[in-house]
Amino acid sequence: MTEQHPLITFLRARYDEAEQVARDAAETGEHWRYQRIPDLTAPDGYSLDLGDVVDVIVDIGFAEDDVLRPAQAAHIALHDPASVLADIAAKRKILDALAPDIEAFSGEVAQADAAERMANWLRAVAVVRLLAEPYASHPDYREEWRP
Numbered sequence: 001m002t003e004q005h006p007l008i009t010f011l012r013a014r015y016d017e018a019e020q021v022a023r024d025a026a027e028t029g030e031h032w033r034y035q036r037i038p039d040l041t042a043p044d045g046y047s048l049d050l051g052d053v054v055d056v057i058v059d060i061g062f063a064e065d066d067v068l069r070p071a072q073a074a075h076i077a078l079h080d081p082a083s084v085l086a087d088i089a090a091k092r093k094i095l096d097a098l099a100p101d102i103e104a105f106s107g108e109v110a111q112a113d114a115a116e117r118m119a120n121w122l123r124a125v126a127v128v129r130l131l132a133e134p135y136a137s138h139p140d141y142r143e144e145w146r147p
Helices: 006-028 070-078 081-104 111-135
Strands: 033-036 046-049 058-060
Touching (some): 006 111, 081 111
């Protein structure tokens, strides 16, 4: 069994962390909504609905005392647990598709296969480095991974 490339190990750990946070947040509901809710107290207000927790729903408009600005609430709603989990699943599929090319290049390679395998390795490493770039501030990120 070949040893997993450190960059792949790093990314899998970040995805595991993000998945756990999303699953923990999903306890109130996986789908969050940001919607206009006109009522008597906030006729131009909006609501950020984080699921089943009623006291987390806040009216958001343009008043000075609003908890969140509309753009902040919309950003939160776009990153609901269901969306985050789908994003992580897609990134894991990309990583799973590229990992064999990254890991297969180490070891002996027949001369006839070397150029094609090197090209595949270079493409795979370039994509995986891009996947890791958002985590550049993480303490385990290595500078040599920067694209």
